[in-house]
Amino acid sequence: MRGEYEALFESGGRARGAVKRHAGRSPDELAQLAHESGFIDEADPALLKEALERDLAGDKVHSIAGALFERKLDLEIEREFQRWAEAEEASYFDELNAKAKAILDTEDTELPTGELIDNSGRLSPITRSAKELLAEMDDDAKPAT
Numbered sequence: 001m002r003g004e005y006e007a008l009f010e011s012g013g014r015a016r017g018a019v020k021r022h023a024g025r026s027p028d029e030l031a032q033l034a035h036e037s038g039f040i041d042e043a044d045p046a047l048l049k050e051a052l053e054r055d056l057a058g059d060k061v062h063s064i065a066g067a068l069f070e071r072k073l074d075l076e077i078e079r080e081f082q083r084w085a086e087a088e089e090a091s092y093f094d095e096l097n098a099k100a101k102a103i104l105d106t107e108d109t110e111l112p113t114g115e116l117i118d119n120s121g122r123l124s125p126i127t128r129s130a131k132e133l134l135a136e137m138d139d140d141a142k143p144a145t
Contacts, residue, residue, distance in 0.1 A: 108130055
């Protein structure tokens with residue numbers, strides 16, 4: 001097993017190595033500590049070596065507690081984003097409604113209802129005033145007294 005760890009030891013040009021040469025702990029002791037901390041499933045030096053190699057290759061290796069913390073953090077970020085998106089949407093609709101009101105305050109427009117009327121053998125769309133439709137919507141939205 002010692003030879004397999006050789007590549008993981010700190011070496012010449014590297015400022016940081018995964019394993020320090022004279023730290024005083026054997027691979028078995030390190031594997032036991034990593035297992036107790038939740039980084040590997042069993043206290044096996046081969047699993048520790050694999051975890052160290054993954055970490056050195058740039059793949060984050062987390063303890064079980066670390067993975068749970070990261071998931072909680074991801075959920076909180078999602079919730080915060082959702083709150084932000086809802087606030088932005090409300091702001092957008094407030095601005096849109098204000099612009100629509102400003103337009104309707106200066107002029108009224110006729111909107112097609114989707115219904116047709118027979119006008120001397122010719123079908124014509126039925127239209128209604130936008131102001132009337134908005135007033136009806138406001139009345140419908142008011143609580144009954």
